[in-house]
Amino acid sequence: MRSGPDVVVVGGRIAGSLTALRLADRGVAVRVLEARHFPSDTLSTHFFRGDGLVRSLAEVGVLDEVLATGAPPLRCEYFAVDDESAAPGPPQDPGEVGFCLSVRRITLDSILLRRCAEVGVDVRTGARVVDLVREQGHVMGVFDDSGEMHRGTVVGADGRRSRVAALVGASTQERHPAARAMYYRYARDWRSPEEVGAEFSLVGDELAYVFPSDDDLFCIAISIPLADHEAHGDDPAGHLSRRLREHASLSQRIESVTWCGKAFTGRPTDSYLRQPAGPGWALVGDAGTGQDPFAGFGMDTAARQAEAFAESFVERPADWEATYAHARHERTLGGYEIATRFAPDLRAMLN
Structure with missing residues (x-):
């Protein structure tokens, strides 16, 4: 019987906490690795x-x-x-x-991470991911900065400058310059x-x-x-x-x-779509989808992608990567396209 987590979520803010909560509700053993200690604020108009x-x-x-x-x-x-x-x-x-x-994020993020612990998610704060565990081309887990290994499917929910996205080499499918x-x-x-x-x-x-x-x-x-x-x-x-x-x-x-x-x-930051998943890994929230904040879609996008990943992982275990990629597109691409279309000229929204 497996004693460790089935899924290791890197990042404990909205995307990470909601991914963990959605998975835990479906009976999946989850560990969250969050680099900061909470309460912790982050830039957001929320x-x-x-x-x-x-x-x-x-x-x-x-x-x-x-x-x-x-x-x-x-x-x-x-x-x-x-x-x-x-x-x-x-x-x-x-x-x-x-x-x-x-x-405010200092309020909301703390509530969500505390809820994770209440429902049995293994929450580790002050744990910074530094490398991946790989076997035959598959991501099998991560190493944190203390040298501890955490085995399981890896979900990067660690924001725009995602360490997970960088380590797995997630390709950029689309990019728009900051406006x-x-x-x-x-x-x-x-x-x-x-x-x-x-x-x-x-x-x-x-x-x-x-x-x-x-x-x-x-x-x-x-x-x-x-x-x-x-x-x-x-x-x-x-x-x-x-x-x-x-x-x-x-x-x-x-x-x-x-x-x-x-x-x-x-x-100012670029808008982008990164590859959503690969062998043993996935990206949720800003780790995979970043749009100009004028439209205020980031938190809703994180919530929808967390739900989409949990459903895909549990209901389609044989092909969850492709299922999640499709679900991410269906549920959140519309907001991304609105933000990237109008960011260069907001007056165009009136037409």
Whole structure:
């Protein structure tokens, strides 16, 4: 009888934790290797949709805990163009749950990794993967930085700079050059409309966002063209404030907020599709699919790919690699194509 894991998941944030939880729910023995110790933050504007990550949170049993953080269900959204005012409209892709959410990653990632441990996943934090175990061309496991070997099918859920993707030599199937940069900062005392929802404002080729989030915080962000970032990237807080004043639907309210902490910069990065799987390995989330963050698809993509991998691995053991590759394409390529199509010119979304 096998005493170790069937699957070794490298990375314990959203993609990794959800992959582990989906597998564990199907009776698979899973070990998660996460390089950091939690709680741990990461760059993210953390907006996600009802039929994407929100649904997954409900299905793995943590949605009530997430809602208890104070993150309000976003049952509508506002989209203003130039100097127009915005009326409430339906939320994006609400699914059966009926709402979107915005939850800081330092909060959400900790909840998910803690849930993994609660359901019997072997969670190892502070464990950095440095090499693969290979036998006759197949990946059979990994070595961590202490020299310990972890045998099992390997899932790389370790982000854009995936160590697993590099070690297995995953090919890049498609790449688009960086087109935009993101600035964001947290604030209190934002005056939301009477019906609370996500707020978007498109002025020229820049898109501003306000996301009511957990702990009574608001994530206030702006996505700008690459050329604008190159001219102003050394002053993210100042540039964020100046640009928000050009958005008529937000400008008056921005003056009354209490800023909390520094401004963050999501630096320009290419969009890409990497080979999703090979003999003994797979990539989930940003490890395999990276798109410009202006569209906010990353967390939903991670959730859908985690589900797709678990289903493929358990239900089609003889050809799970090909099954997962097809499922990844069917469930998440649409969002990737939207993001890569419009990132160079957001005004094209209006046509």
